Amino acid sequence: MTISTALRPVTGLNRWWISAPVAGIALGVLTNLAQGGLPGASNQIANSGAVWCVPAFTAGALAAAARMALRKSVLAGLCTTIGLVVGYYGYAEFGRDGMGSAFWPLVWLVMALVSGPLFGAAGAWWRRGHTARRRVVGLAAPAGVFGMESIQYTWVLHYAPQAWACAAFLVAIPLLMARHHKERALTLLTALAFSGIAYAIIELPLQHVSA
Numbered sequence: 001m002t003i004s005t006a007l008r009p010v011t012g013l014n015r016w017w018i019s020a021p022v023a024g025i026a027l028g029v030l031t032n033l034a035q036g037g038l039p040g041a042s043n044q045i046a047n048s049g050a051v052w053c054v055p056a057f058t059a060g061a062l063a064a065a066a067r068m069a070l071r072k073s074v075l076a077g078l079c080t081t082i083g084l085v086v087g088y089y090g091y092a093e094f095g096r097d098g099m100g101s102a103f104w105p106l107v108w109l110v111m112a113l114v115s116g117p118l119f120g121a122a123g124a125w126w127r128r129g130h131t132a133r134r135r136v137v138g139l140a141a142p143a144g145v146f147g148m149e150s151i152q153y154t155w156v157l158h159y160a161p162q163a164w165a166c167a168a169f170l171v172a173i174p175l176l177m178a179r180h181h182k183e184r185a186l187t188l189l190t191a192l193a194f195s196g197i198a199y200a201i202i203e204l205p206l207q208h209v210s211a
Helices: 015-034 040-047 049-065 069-092 103-128 132-157 160-177 181-210
Strands: none
Touching: 015 040, 015 049, 040 103, 049 069, 049 103, 049 132, 069 103, 103 132, 132 160, 132 181, 160 181
């Protein structure tokens, strides 16, 4: 069984408006806990925006697997990313020493409002896209975000292990999740293009904000 056919409708998934934010909150808390707890370079995984896009993509794909409308995949992705922000910064506030300034929580909340629907739709397009173009674009979205972070780790932060790890995800996602060789090649090429576009749109402005 391939990954592209592994997702099946889940009992109770119609209650996505409950399960999506709850899963997001739990994962947000988990990533906060993982910071400082993971060994070596893998610790950076807990601080990765690309990793946070995966739950929204998964929520959208699961909603599509349950034959829900596209708008529900979009909303499931949105609820998941909002839950991630709430869980992460909620635990920072009440489980640690406080989250500090509200600036970065607000920045991540704004990004969640944009990325959640986009990656929810991407998951749906990959899972139940009626055309090869939609499947390619949907799968290239999460791969491209990992490519964006690989660029960031290489050229700005100079974290070689993290850069290689993100590059591995950039390649592995199309290879493992696309349906056939042509789709894998097209997805990888599209993801490479997305990597550069996302870096210019997201990472470069954030560098100026944090400077």
